[in-house]
Amino acid sequence: MRIRRMRALGAVLGALLWAGTPGAGSLSAQDQAPAQDLRTGQGQKDAQDPDGILDSLVRVMATVPEGASTADSLGTVREGSGIVIDSTGLILTIGYLVVEADRIMVQTASGTVAADFVGYDGDTGFGLVRARSASGLKPMPLGESSALEEGDHLVVRSADGDAAQVQVISRGEFVSSWEYLLDSAVFTAPAFHDFGGAALILEGKLVGVGSVVTAFEVPGAGRLPANMFVPIDLLKPILQAMVRSGRSGLPAHPWLGVNTAETQQRVVVDSVTPGGPADKAGLKPGDIILDVGRTPVSGIADFYRRVWSVGAAGVSVNLRVLQGDAIRTLTVKSVDRSERLKLFPDMPGSAPAGPAVWLRP
Numbered sequence: 001m002r003i004r005r006m007r008a009l010g011a012v013l014g015a016l017l018w019a020g021t022p023g024a025g026s027l028s029a030q031d032q033a034p035a036q037d038l039r040t041g042q043g044q045k046d047a048q049d050p051d052g053i054l055d056s057l058v059r060v061m062a063t064v065p066e067g068a069s070t071a072d073s074l075g076t077v078r079e080g081s082g083i084v085i086d087s088t089g090l091i092l093t094i095g096y097l098v099v100e101a102d103r104i105m106v107q108t109a110s111g112t113v114a115a116d117f118v119g120y121d122g123d124t125g126f127g128l129v130r131a132r133s134a135s136g137l138k139p140m141p142l143g144e145s146s147a148l149e150e151g152d153h154l155v156v157r158s159a160d161g162d163a164a165q166v167q168v169i170s171r172g173e174f175v176s177s178w179e180y181l182l183d184s185a186v187f188t189a190p191a192f193h194d195f196g197g198a199a200l201i202l203e204g205k206l207v208g209v210g211s212v213v214t215a216f217e218v219p220g221a222g223r224l225p226a227n228m229f230v231p232i233d234l235l236k237p238i239l240q241a242m243v244r245s246g247r248s249g250l251p252a253h254p255w256l257g258v259n260t261a262e263t264q265q266r267v268v269v270d271s272v273t274p275g276g277p278a279d280k281a282g283l284k285p286g287d288i289i290l291d292v293g294r295t296p297v298s299g300i301a302d303f304y305r306r307v308w309s310v311g312a313a314g315v316s317v318n319l320r321v322l323q324g325d326a327i328r329t330l331t332v333k334s335v336d337r338s339e340r341l342k343l344f345p346d347m348p349g350s351a352p353a354g355p356a357v358w359l360r361p
Contacts, residue, residue, distance in 0.1 A: 080196030089134030095127030143205030145231035254334030
């Protein structure tokens, strides 16, 4: 089997998860500013980690079948960090590491154990798995991300023991090309290299989960390498539903299957998902999206909000587009994004604990 490997850095900046704030873009390795390294040797662990935070961090390792819908964009072998959040071995991570995985392992301080998929929420990007043994794991308490402000100093840690002091440089909108939008993302700098699923920590409590590395436009300073963290407060209202059913319990946004780019507030189609709603409706790369319904759109974030305001997944969305030199009106029959995802429950050992049905074809 051909293996496509993804460690959090770089791979998620590929076709599916290129992301940024206005004026943001992907970074080359030489563009990344090193964060202050707080990593310690084993002999210093107790002194540098008196609260046992490292016992709350695990390495998440997942494999995904070649036929999975996310295999081409995210790879078939994925690794990143996870954070233990309860005494039963429930682990919070960033969802792109584990979605559609047929095998999940977690590496702890005491060894490597199998884990089961529990849930995924595409709107926030959170993923949940559960270790089959919680021995030696210590839950990390959840903090209050709503209290974070620009200028706050925090610590970011990954499961490999890497840690750095970072500063909040912005709270606000994060928009991606792949129909993903957060209103209250946490941006920190300097950029931390092992960001996928990394823990953003304030006073020993989890306040964010690492998602991507991007560039942030700072007035007077230019483009600054930064990380985007999903704020932990977005998890709290949906956590119980995710554990119970694998989903947030909220109505799914309509998904069109279109990747877009923004040029002078114009929304340009970069690509469409083969066989997806936009593809079936006749939307093509290079098209310029002018209106949703009869309302003009101004930028990608505005485009998403207007599509989502039409209704829940399954609603038909009318788009007026400039296609070549002709203006056309296309009706796109949206779907629930999760309908394209597949869960292969043949994980090692006993049957997976937790919901699986919602991800099956």
